[in-house]
Amino acid sequence: MSNFWKLDEAGTKLLEKADEVVRDVIQPLAAKIDEEGRFPEENIEAMRKAGLLALVSAKAVGGHGQGLRAGVAVAERIARDCPSTAMVVIMHYIATAVIEKHGTEAMRKGIAQPGKLTTLAFSEFGSRSHFWVPVSTATKSADGVRLNAAKQLITSAGVCDIYVWSSKPVAAEGLSTIWAVPAHSSGLTIPKPYAGLGLRGNCSAPITAKDALIPEANRLGEDGKGFDVMMGVVLPLFSLMNCAVSVGMMGGALTRAVSHVTNSKYSYDGSKIADLPQVRGHIAKMQLKMDMVRGLLLDAIDAVEQGREDATLRVLESKLAGAETSLEVHDLAMRVCGGAAFRKDVGVERFFRDSRAAGVMAPVSDALYEFIGKAVCGMPVFG
Ligand SMILES: Cc1cc2nc3c(=O)[nH]c(=O)nc-3n(C[C@H](O)[C@H](O)[C@H](O)COP(=O)(O)OP(=O)(O)OC[C@H]3O[C@@H](n4cnc5c(N)ncnc54)[C@H](O)[C@@H]3O)c2cc1C
Known part of the structure; x- marks a missing residue:
């Protein structure tokens, strides 16, 4: 390799x-x-x-x-x-x-x-994609901390061992507090299973917490300082790994599309779909777009590792570029495979459906345009 x-x-x-x-x-x-x-x-x-x-x-x-x-x-x-x-x-x-x-x-x-197996349980029905302002609560009781929440779309819900969970602070000022919540805690339920358009193997189901009891020692970071954990640890890792998943998906769709267009023939003259210059042009665009995002991702990793001044900008750009470019590349994969793209055995439609998720996973693409626009205009990004 x-x-x-x-x-x-x-x-x-x-x-x-x-x-x-x-x-x-x-x-x-x-x-x-x-x-x-x-x-x-x-x-x-x-x-x-x-x-x-x-x-x-x-x-x-x-x-x-x-x-x-x-x-x-x-x-x-x-x-x-x-x-x-x-x-x-x-x-x-x-x-x-x-x-x-x-x-x-x-x-x-x-x-x-x-x-x-662990996962992030930030997203809530109340605050939706605005994960930095959870509306769920954590209340101190004689035996620990009681959580009440309506989480939405949590990957590995009901099948993982520990949720890294956000709530409003218990007592401190601030937007949030983060907890390690054992999945077997009493009071946690999965109201309905996930049956999604894409990423269908994720179990991204809602989770309800009704007075779920956890030890106070399971707090991750200080009460009220959840935003620092979200921005300091979660945002860079999630943005760049999410971008990596987008790059991988683009590669997966490209390989399958190339296999289809180079192997499928018009039997009246024996030519292949790939003999059409327009198709090769679309394939070239797919390769180019994927490579551009991969280059940006590599630069963003360098920026984070080196503590470069532009690290936050590169992180936000990578998540956005991965999600948006992946939509374009998967559209092209569907296009060059034509009607066959609708068949499951060609393998492209699964990637096409899966590719729809990255842009609606928080921070969503529209919010990222806003954050990056602010950064470029010299305004505080999260202000
Ligand atoms: C497959 C899948 C897996 C997921 N896994 C997890 C997980 O493991 N853990 C977790 O915590 N969450 C997870 N999520 C949830 C995800 O991170 C988002 O919170 C959720 O998808 C947001 O959906 P919503 O429709 O409620 O967002 P809404 O906030 O209702 O946004 C809807 C639309 O409004 C616009 N919008 C919203 N906010 C802004 C803004 N600030 N600026 C401009 N436009 C805006 C955008 O167009 C956006 O697409 C997952 C989601 C999916 C689809």
């Missing part, structure tokens, strides 16, 4: 392992997972067995101590075959990174060593 992502030796080995898991387990199951709209438990189990769920956990607690760069590389590889699994995995990496930074050693070990 080429070291496109500039991984260190250990990261390269882990990416090779991920490639093996994708080829042996994830790719063969991808269409079935989509069709059945069920959680890809075999894929997550294979990732667990290969030690890949512990990618971002520190070595000191039994993980690999890798970070953003390796997470992006693994996410992109999985997304080329199963975007649903890739999204489950990135949500786990990001939630684990929050617990790595703010959780106790016991919590961190409890995730890394057995390979527990």
